[in-house]
Amino acid sequence: MESKKISKSVLKRLPGYLAYLKTMPEGSAPHISATALANALGMGEVQVRKDLAMVSDGGRPKIGYQREALIDDIEQFLGYDNTTDAILIGAGKLGQALMAYSGFDEYGLNILAAFDANPKMSRTEEGKPVYNVSKLEQFCRTHKVLMGIITVPAEHAQSVADQLIAGGIKAIWNFAPTHLDVPPGILVQNENMATSLAVLSVHLKAQIKEEKETKK
Amino acid sequence: MESKKISKSVLKRLPGYLAYLKTMPEGSAPHISATALANALGMGEVQVRKDLAMVSDGGRPKIGYQREALIDDIEQFLGYDNTTDAILIGAGKLGQALMAYSGFDEYGLNILAAFDANPKMSRTEEGKPVYNVSKLEQFCRTHKVLMGIITVPAEHAQSVADQLIAGGIKAIWNFAPTHLDVPPGILVQNENMATSLAVLSVHLKAQIKEEKETKK
DNA sequence: AATTTATCGATTATAACATATCGAATGGAT
């Protein structure tokens, strides 16, 4: 089962399973079937089974998967079991919100420090240091940081990305609503709110249109 | 060209084009070709052309698209030209960050008010009212709000969603890391950071593994 | 012990999607 090649769509569904498994009450049965999971999350049972088969092999007919073991398997697959260090650039509103979000530990993510062009404080509310952006590249090197989180305005995002890459970063989590040009081997994950909004907006438009037509 | 059926993948790419077109300097040529766009954003030129053909028909050989007209076409298609009202539930760190984000106007989104189970203030920094969550359903009805933004902890998300739907909401933008059960016709757009993290995390794991193997 | 039932896992089929290729049209160059 271990890795080889995994489709990105599967990857995006795994956290969903994980979250559901974890929120199951303590008293529930120690086993859960792929079918049950599928029903709970409103997806096809075949798809769920296939996804689970990619990361685990503990499925037994009539019984299902052992919940604890399955959780462990998914977490291990997603790399949530060993923490990765990251830094955040852009200590604005969004940046601070992310720094304050305590849930990242759960996903094996540890934000070491924040950087800003004009640091208004030396430490965040949570006690994480805030440095001037000029220290960025050097910090990456000395701490061997592999992930950078960009929460700066769009016009500065590319420049920040370049500095991160120069510092040896391998993955970028980009919250700036702009395209980043990066060399191959560097992964950019865009958390673009504009795309989500587009989906919602078009849906609403269709919905309203439909309503008008049924009224006729 | 107008609507009919549009694939979700196309939809997600359109905001990228739009953002790039808008950031082009004033002095640049009034026309742009699909080829140029493709190169700038690092995508296939055929795909870009196909996408643009879905929303516009102003493409002319040798010239390309008129930039202004293309921007208008995309914005109209995405519904950015007429604003839609929305409300936000959960005035925590993330919720406040979203309220403070001024860029939403540009996408035709107008957040009317925020709701919280324990409002700590009656107004946000931006002057938007903050109500108790008990007023939620009534507010939706009287203001005919169609979109709700959920930024409450995962355990309360489903309950909030139910109230929104009871109030007549048609689209939900869900920032809570949990699955929401909704009746058909209601769209849930999950802005799940966990999925993005999963993609990044697995990439990093593969990257590290690769490095070790090349060192051998 | 045999049968039934529920579930996993593999195989196959379908559909969506991205990519490549080709012809047509247009504006600029010669």
Place this chain on the structure above:
DNA sequence: ATCCATTCGATATGTTATAATCGATAAATT
């Protein structure tokens, strides 16, 4: 005025993701 380069648009191919089908297995029941 003719030719050429560029770009759009449409068609065709390959790839990938999704869905449906089938057999096998293990527990529960009779």
